[in-house]
Amino acid sequence: MNKYNKKIGILYILGAAFGFALMGLFVRLAGDLPTFEKVFFRNLIAAFVAFFMLMKSGGSKSIDSKNLGILLLRSTCGMAGIICNFYAIDHMNIADASILSKMSPFFAILAGFIILKEKAGIVDIIATAIAFIGMIFVAKPGASFTFFPALIGITGGMMAGIAYTLVRKLTGNGVNGVFIVFFFSSFSTIAIIPIMLMNYVTPTPMQLSMLILAGCGAMIGQICVTKAYSYAPAKEIAVYDYTQVIYSALLGFIFVGQIPDRLSFIGYTIIIAMAVVKWMYNNKKVP
16 A cells, blocks of 8 residues: 555646546547447556556556455446446536536545445535535536436446545555556456447547547546545545546637536535535544
């Protein structure tokens, strides 16, 4: 396990936020390709890059049955999270999809209690409840056209929260962070092939370029977030991951011409404010 270092963890989180924001932009720019196809290319590229990084670092020790089970669960939750996130990106504002995926730290509080036996304080509980109110502003349940993609995006945030909690458990058990990414990417690539082939569409050269760039952005984000949570707990550094919403809003405006509406901005403010409150509270308890 890597030695605790909060500053390094923050730097990795900022890098992850930008990488995932780029991924979201390129996924949207890839056009009307099926979601499963986009997920396949994203994970295929990530698997190749992670494999070479793993070989460069000397490979990984054998994984015992206990950690293998956790790896499989982490990979399944991570794959479900990506599918949901990509669907949301394709069917709603990129920044809205981004903030819904960033509900993962709040879902991670519940997952941390169940998986890691971490007790949530009263501030964490209240902040999570208020953040869910902000989520409602973004999801807009009264608008039927946008609510279903938003619901899928929320599910993606929940799956990501569980996945990142399991990453923390794995790194705590001494599993190499790059190996976690390689295992997840390889598992997701293979598992999604049968579904993808049911509705495969041959991408144009431009679409293929966007898919490759999306994969590169995702790889940057995945490596950085895995490294970040191996240096510090999510509850201490996850707040910096919300810079992805800012990146996504700027990239969406510049390249796609998207402008979030008033309700979305209210939701962003509430969710990010609660993330900051939770972070400040937890920071006081950490030397």
